[in-house]
Amino acid sequence: MEDGKSTEPKAKWWSRPTPMGTSRTAPEGSPSPEDAAPHADPQGTAAMEAPPTGPPSQAGLSASAAESAAPAPDARPMRPLHEPDEYRTPPYGEPGPWAPAPPVQRPVPTPAHGTPVPPAYTGTDGAGIHNAAATGFTPPPPPPHAAQPAQPTQWLQYDPWAAPTPRQPLTHPGPPLGADTGRKKNRRGSALVGALLLALVAGGIGGGVGAYVERNGGLTRVELPQAARSDGGRAPDSVAGIAASALPSVVTLHVSGTGEAGTGTGFVLDKSGHILTNNHVVAPAGSSGRITVTFSGGETARAEVIGKDSGYDLAVVKVRGVSNLKPLPLGNSDNVRVGDPVVAIGAPFELSNTVTSGIISAKDRPITAGGEKGDGSDISYVDALQTDAPINPGNSGGPLVDAGAHVIGINSAIRAADGGSGTDGGQSGSIGLGFAIPINQGKRVAEELINTGRATHPVIGVTLDMKYTGDGAKVGERGAEGKPAVTPGGPGAKAGIRPGDIITEIGGHRVHSGEELIVKIRAHRPGDRLDLGLTRGGKELSMSVTLGSATGG
Numbered sequence: 178m179e180d181g182k183s184t185e186p187k188a189k190w191w192s193r194p195t196p197m198g199t200s201r202t203a204p205e206g207s208p209s210p211e212d213a214a215p216h217a218d219p220q221g222t223a224a225m226e227a228p229p230t231g232p233p234s235q236a237g238l239s240a241s242a243a244e245s246a247a248p249a250p251d252a253r254p255m256r257p258l259h260e261p262d263e264y265r266t267p268p269y270g271e272p273g274p275w276a277p278a279p280p281v282q283r284p285v286p287t288p289a290h291g292t293p294v295p296p297a298y299t300g301t302d303g304a305g306i307h308n309a310a311a312t313g314f315t316p317p318p319p320p321p322h323a324a325q326p327a328q329p330t331q332w333l334q335y336d337p338w339a340a341p342t343p344r345q346p347l348t349h350p351g352p353p354l355g356a357d358t359g360r361k362k363n364r365r366g367s368a369l370v371g372a373l374l375l376a377l378v379a380g381g382i383g384g385g386v387g388a389y390v391e392r393n394g395g396l397t398r399v400e401l402p403q404a405a406r407s408d409g410g411r412a413p414d415s416v417a418g419i420a421a422s423a424l425p426s427v428v429t430l431h432v433s434g435t436g437e438a439g440t441g442t443g444f445v446l447d448k449s450g451h452i453l454t455n456n457h458v459v460a461p462a463g464s465s466g467r468i469t470v471t472f473s474g475g476e477t478a479r480a481e482v483i484g485k486d487s488g489y490d491l492a493v494v495k496v497r498g499v500s501n502l503k504p505l506p507l508g509n510s511d512n513v514r515v516g517d518p519v520v521a522i523g524a525p526f527e528l529s530n531t532v533t534s535g536i537i538s539a540k541d542r543p544i545t546a547g548g549e550k551g552d553g554s555d556i557s558y559v560d561a562l563q564t565d566a567p568i569n570p571g572n573s574g575g576p577l578v579d580a581g582a583h584v585i586g587i588n589s590a591i592r593a594a595d596g597g598s599g600t601d602g603g604q605s606g607s608i609g610l611g612f613a614i615p616i617n618q619g620k621r622v623a624e625e626l627i628n629t630g631r632a633t634h635p636v637i638g639v640t641l642d643m644k645y646t647g648d649g650a651k652v653g654e655r656g657a658e659g660k661p662a663v664t665p666g667g668p669g670a671k672a673g674i675r676p677g678d679i680i681t682e683i684g685g686h687r688v689h690s691g692e693e694l695i696v697k698i699r700a701h702r703p704g705d706r707l708d709l710g711l712t713r714g715g716k717e718l719s720m721s722v723t724l725g726s727a728t729g730g
Contacts, residue, residue: 414580419520420532422582424473426505427575428452429524430480430494432459434466442523442575443470443494444505444584446623450496453623454574455589456485456557457547459492470496473530484626486729488634488699490546490557490589491619493626505576508583510615513537513562521566521588521611523575535566535609541686543696544612546590558692560700561612562586568611577613586613618700635703635724638667639674641691649679649712650694672709672722681717682710698724 411417426445430452432438441458445451452470459482462468468480478496485492517537525531544559564577568591577586592610625632640662645651652669653662654676662676663669674680681688684707688694701707703726710719 413582416520416532416534419578419580419582420522423505423520423522423576423578424530424532425503427473427522427530429471429527429529430454430458430574431469431471432462432466434461434463437461440524440527440571441573442571442588444574444576445502446493446627447504448502450499450502451483451623451627452480452494452496453587453619454492454494455587456487456490456492458574459485459494468494470494471529472499484630484632486622486626486632487547487555488557488729489614489618489622489632490559491587491614491622491626491632493623505578506583507616507620508579508581508585510562510585510617513540513579513585513615515539518580519564519566519585520578521564521568521572521575522578523568523572523588525567525569525571527571531572533567535564535611537562538565538610539563541700542612543693544590545692545696557589558696558699559589559612559614560618560696561590562615564611564613565609566611567607567609569607572611584616586616587619588613615700621702632729633703633726634729635698635701635705636667636727637669637672637674637698637722638664638725639669641694643691645691647679648689649681650688650691652676652678652680668722668725672720674709674711674720674722675713677713678718679712680709681712683707 411421413419413422423444428443428445430441430443432441439458439461441454443452443454443458446453459468462482468482469477470480471477476499478499480494480496483493483495515537519535519537521533521535523531540562542561542563544557544561546557546559547555562577562585564586566577568588572588573590575588576584577588579585588611590612591607592612594606594608622632640653640656640660642651642653652674656662656664663674680694683694683697684701686697688697698707701724703724706721706723708719708721710717712718
């Protein structure tokens with residue numbers, strides 16, 4: 178039966194996609210959407226008819242028959258034309274008037290360890306499953322013949338009126354909702370704050386302590402460990418023991434004259450006040466100069482010259498009115514051996530009571546010093562002891578003592594670095610080459626100076642050619658002022674020495690020059706008998722000579 182409607186195919190309402198891509202197809206002959214459209218009643222309430230539930234043969238009923246067969250509008254409850262979409266899938270599944278509007282969901286703050294996860298939809302339990310307790314709505318179960326829909330995908334909610342959150346991600350992988358992520362953040366924050374406070378407190382305390390220490394020199398008074406005071410002595414043969422024994426007998430001489438002044442050293446010979454020193458120490462005083470003696474304890478006294486001899490470079494002065502003098506004991510220089518320890522005492526560069534130590538480096542060193550007058554009358558000939566004990570200008574006249582604190586020599590000369598030699602050797606200081614007059618020679622000369630005021634020199638009665646450059650000491654052809662080179666009736670003439678003979682040995686010691694011969698002779702006493710070795714016309718001869726005596730000056 179024709180009702181005036183178009184017979185073209187029409188879109189059917191059940192042909193739209195169902196959730197998760199599942200479509201449903203109704204049997205043929207089902208009413209079209211237009212047939213199932215609701216009718217408006219006079220009250221404006223939409224009245225919808227239920228689709229026919231009878232067999233397909235009844236689909237062809239006329240509209241009048243359907244209307245007569247349908248019950249009255251108020252005879253049965255109103256029912257939607259289709260099942261509600263429980264998943265509300267856009268664009269067809271908008272919520273109906275019976276479902277509450279979804280709540281506005283806002284992003285949560287980002288935790289310290291990652292990106293936030295938006296909370297689950299209020300109507301689910303966080304895993305996409307509907308939560309009836311949260312919404313108060315329980316959707317009806319799907320019809321028996323409908324396929325079971327797959328698990329829906331959670332849709333994020335958007336609130337167009339909320340304040341925008343710049344660059345806020347919608348979701349992120351992280352701990353499940355409800356995990357206690359703030360506790361760790363709070364713990365880390367508390368630990369960081371505690372560490373900062375501890376650093377500030379420690380820095381303040383350290384700064385305060387440092388400032389106090391800098392201003393006051395420490396928290397407490399500093400006392401360094403130290404050994405207890407000891408009054409114990411030293412071994413007598415140690416340098417300290419030797420110095421303690423010898424220093425009270427050593428004096429410093431300050432000499433001044435009309436044109437020059439100087440400082441030297443001496444040592445006490447006896448309780449009468451006799452002091453032995455070098456001739457070149459007292460020479461600046463002349464006949465009217467002044468000599469002041471200062472003892473090791475600081476006492477001073479005037480002194481006068483008793484006797485002096487330039488040939489031996491020795492002099493004796495005497496102090497008066499001084500008591501408690503301590504003489505320095507004399508040793509024997511013949512007992513000295515090379516390598517023996519020695520101590521030198523003096524006043525180098527006016528530094529009184531200076532003590533140095535060393536060893537005997539050599540013996541019988543022929544040393545000549547002086548000669549400033551030009552005529553050779555002031556030349557000193559010394560058969561010296563050599564030592565490496567430091568000796569400097571001002572040490573002259575001081576004692577050179579052995580391990581028993583006995584005098585074995587009188588410090589008289591040094592070898593200077595500039596090549597010069599002589600008394601005190603110049604002003605360049607010690608280079609480890611010092612020379613001392615043997616005490617055996619000094620003792621004899623000192624006794625003569627104290628007893629007679631003059632010293633005697635041993636001689637052989639010949640005149641030497643001091644310009645001879647060969648090996649040995651050559652006897653001259655003529656003496657001074659035209660006198661014979663060999664004194665008639667003298668010790669040399671009696672021994673058989675002739676002019677032109679070359680003396681090569683005396684007393685068992687080799688002789689290389691005229692100075693050496695004089696030094697070796699003056700190392701003995703007048704009256705000593707010595708063996709000579711000489712060369713005459715290319716022949717070697719030997720003879721004996723008894724030393725004579727001459728008065729020195």
